[in-house]
Amino acid sequence: MDWEELYHQYSDHVFKFIYFMVGNKGIAEDLTHDTYVRVEKALPNYRGESSYYTWIISIARNVTNDFLRRRKKIRFIPFENNLHDLTSEKVEERIIQEESTLEVMRVIHNLKLNYRNVIILRKIQELSVEETAEALGWSSSKVKSTTYRAMEKLRKELHYPDNGEEA
């Protein structure tokens, strides 16, 4: 496969992964661009140890994590308030859906990067444990335990927005 075929086949998934990480479609497109530039460069060295998809996701993850770390001091990333693509017909249902979905997204964006990565891959994009382990370069057990901790943290933050006791 050449990089363009990889783009046609996988870039939507890659875009979504990045979008869930950064919360902004414009930035997600830019980082998708950056990811595929790297993919094109690295393709000659790709040895097929993992599937194309998990290989590309691991590149996307590095690109995105680097981006988010660089912007650590700048905490404000323009977060889009318009998930109009929600499929519910009824207006009321859609409003309630949107609100709680936005709340979940907001909390996900406050999680540390590892937790964010694993929630997006395992819980949103529903990759298997093995695929997630490949994409993140972790063992399967690390994926499982980190997913558990990440989901606990997510639920905590949804219930206790001002959580935090001095240990």
Added chain:
Amino acid sequence: MNKEQLDQTLSDLNRSVARNLEDKERTLSKIRLTIDNKIPTNKYLLKPPIALMISAVLFVIISISINNGAIFRTAQESTITDPYTERKLEKVNMEDGMLVITYGSDNMEWGDNPYNYLSRDIVVDPGYYEVEKIQRGDVVFYNEPEAYFNYVQEKGVYSEDINDTKIARIIALPGEEIKIVNGQIYINNRKLDTFYGNGTNNIRSNDYEEEYNMETIRVPKGHIFVCGDLWWRGLDSKEYGPIPMENIIGKVMGYQ
């Protein structure tokens, strides 16, 4: 939101986001350009000093609005609640890096059958508190402190299982004051309105729990107050006081 609803919300998220086809094509063109011409693109980052200033102001505004003005709130709520902690243990599928123990005490039982903790293989995460903070309601696996052994000796109490280790729930945190009045727990004089906040909630509770009183104890820094869910079974901080946090071995995640 409970666990099922949250799982559903998360998987719905995947379907709810659509990528604009024009954007997809535009990005493809940009990639081609970059590869052919090695043009560095994406000048979306503002110059650092300006960006920092703007972001500092925005950060303050946003964090205030996200907290709903919490820093300006003056009235304190009269009860403490905990909608997050679930009473029953869930089944977990995790071994590597986890501690699996068979638990022999019914100090955490509620009369469910099958049991939640007793005679089960309990999965404990020993690394949990290296990355996460302790939380009221957490169920922890810990080493009995010296205070326990002293208590047993002093009182000549017969403890069925003079084990080194125990499982119990975190009720009060470092620096808090805890007291029990007629079976009801109060933290800093606020009623602990949770399933584990009152000794009479447990159907297996002793009739006398509604007469149970404990004078105010202040939990020292670096310590926690732990209590089994079945008050009359086993000894815990109610009898021998708060335990040091170093005694915590790990967080109970579920059963296997």
